[in-house]
Amino acid sequence: HEAALGLKAKNPTGNQSVYVDFSDGLVQAYSSETNKKVVDYISQKMVGSTIDWYGLGKNHNGVGKLQYANDRDIYNKVISEGSYVDIMAPIEEALKKISTSSNDALLITDFEEYTPDGKEQKFAYAKDYFTKWIKDGNSITIYYSQYTEKNKKSKLSGEKNLYFVLFNYGEVNENSLVFKF
16 A cells, blocks of 8 residues: 555655656657647646656756746647657656655656667666655556557567656655646
């Protein structure tokens, strides 16, 4: 029970956060109607002054806070295919930031971590951050949706997942991001 809902109520600090992997590999994830609709909904529902948005990728200096004049701007950035052009989204860096925060966070990614020399990281790099978060009395809720990706070089197709990972700080309640999701 505690692992699913968090240990106890905690007083969050700072804003809740949404982290979006803007790597070019995710363009095809949004060709799925389901993924497109979920991201559309999130980018309309989870905006405002109490939620910070971060982009993952080289164009965002690794993990960078997105600056936007109004909620419509963040919506347009997140749903636009042209936003997904980055390479090497530092998912591990985002997990490090999330696991040391004191508030809820949502991470949208395919969990493909690449080294600076372009090799996909196969090591279970997320394990320690997930474990730390849970041991600190928090919980994690993971939703995923399949999509088909066609490799541009080899022309081979394969099934992949787009993950929506909700890091719930302390006990889940009506103010938690998982409820908004």
